[in-house]
Amino acid sequence: MRDATLRDVADLAGVSPRTVSNVVNGYAKVAQGTREKVELAIAQLGYRPNVLARHLATGRSGQIVVVVPYLDTPYFAELLQAIIPVARRQGYNVLIDQSDGDREHEGELIGRPSHRSFFDGMIYSPLGLSQQDLSGRDPALPLVVLGERTSEANFDHVGIDDVAASTEAVQHLIGLGRRRIAAIGDQPYPTGEAAQRRTKGFRAAHVAAGLPVDDSLIIGTPRFNRVDGATAMETLLDRADPPDAVFCYSDLVALGAIHTLVSRGFRVPEDVAVIGYDDIEDGRYALPSVSTIAPDKTEIARLAVERLVMRINSTEPVPGVDLRAGHRLIARQSTVGSA
Amino acid sequence: MRDATLRDVADLAGVSPRTVSNVVNGYAKVAQGTREKVELAIAQLGYRPNVLARHLATGRSGQIVVVVPYLDTPYFAELLQAIIPVARRQGYNVLIDQSDGDREHEGELIGRPSHRSFFDGMIYSPLGLSQQDLSGRDPALPLVVLGERTSEANFDHVGIDDVAASTEAVQHLIGLGRRRIAAIGDQPYPTGEAAQRRTKGFRAAHVAAGLPVDDSLIIGTPRFNRVDGATAMETLLDRADPPDAVFCYSDLVALGAIHTLVSRGFRVPEDVAVIGYDDIEDGRYALPSVSTIAPDKTEIARLAVERLVMRINSTEPVPGVDLRAGHRLIARQSTVGSA
């Protein structure tokens, strides 16, 4: 049987579609009696508003898309898990898209024909795309970019203070008495801005402590995965003077580094202390558990969605702002050992 | 400026909306000259069809939803990555939802009011929901369930032959000369059907080889995560007679088990060989790399989407079938050692 429509409800209740619409949407004032009649009819017919029709009429799709580089990277998966409920609560459905961190693919959705009718806004977690690329997008599409940036634009950034967080991580290591500290994850090229902020914090902590920075201890990696961490750690251990601590640019990198350390017979943290970044679940349950910088993912999600919704509802162009979410350092076994 | 509509294009090209629609959708035959005029007008106006309106008119949303228990479980993330492009190719957008493997939440989307206008069909990867629960759903919603099942119903199942795959895994271990083989991941309760099929294969391999099954070597775990594997392995190693091989019900479990083994000074595979299930990327790059049962995720994705699309397009009720995707055993370092 065909689904009941608003008109069916109106007929049954003996009122006009207008009134039913008012009741359904809680608009305007509807006389008590009328409301009850309508509600009864709705119940009897099992009426469900047709979202599609509503959207056509309002010109909104009620959907936002979240684009992440990789769906199977724990950090992004966890972020997505935080974003979805927040968006739902605001009445938005979340479309997830993966860019493969590939410049070829990133941008596909942004430039996709007909996207306008498909989603009302986008939360974008860039990787392959540089700041530059983003400016060339459809300026009419409300956009919030994840990851702290500094430039001005007609879209927003939401992220934690990477430099400060990285500085804290390294200070934690220094506070533990470590002096030869390595960094794994640098990406000294245009699309590696996030990595570069961490390197900046790494240096800042050294400077603040009056320690020299040994540039040869800063190891670059193509991505932030386990393999990258494992490989980089191998390199580090092959040196005549291996480090006594490592600041990894992601927990995955830290996990990889720890793996190499343990396999090679080093004790963590006794011989080498390791701290990561992201606070992914894997790190919490690993042995040793991984000390980390924990971005407040819930706050990131909330800020991003709220800001995006605001943009969507705004008729005026909104200047881009930089929103900063909180973070905290969580010391676990990989730096402070077992309790 | 307002977006151009189909009518604008028609006016500019001097044809009727019908013709424009035909051109846009590649329907029917359109005279060459007419087509060119229309295409020119489309280009000039930068016309983009409004997907929403199209869907309202056709009664289809063009979206399918894929529900997985956990977004941050590598296996599901990889499956999703396989499904998305296939669906796109068929003209569907993919909505991703997470059920938390929680019976409270699973079913929320299924029973959600107005879902009918939001998505045309659903691919469901159950965990907390038993076969039973699924039958109570809206029978009008085209549904394909992931994971092999045996019962008849008005929806389909797509999965690999778990029992056969598990048997092969254990036979591989037996072929390596192992005799005390443990299994980690059993879930002997209604919602643990997938686990039970693996246990069944575990037993079958023993029987086929004329080997006795030591039930005390079958360890149950609440989930299929690293922690579960690590903990179970601890238990196994605390025995007077630890196993010389372990069949883990997921690669994550295998990774956890290997972690415990290595930490405790056991060599993998020399002392204990380990094989997993799922072929997730983490296992491929781990040290030692993890031998595994690799489900053909691409085929699973293809079968699931194709079947779902068929269901969506079918006017008649379609009987549920069981579709079987391929799998293969990949022997890596955790069972055969380094090359």
Added chain:
DNA sequence: GTGAAAGCGCTAACAC
């Protein structure tokens, strides 16, 4: 407070 009616932008009979 509620009704009538005009769309939102597209599709798809039904004609010609």
Added chain:
DNA sequence: GTGTTAGCGCTTTCAC
């Protein structure tokens, strides 16, 4: 092959 036209189901301006 192409035009006409009536919806898809809802929102919303305009009257009353």
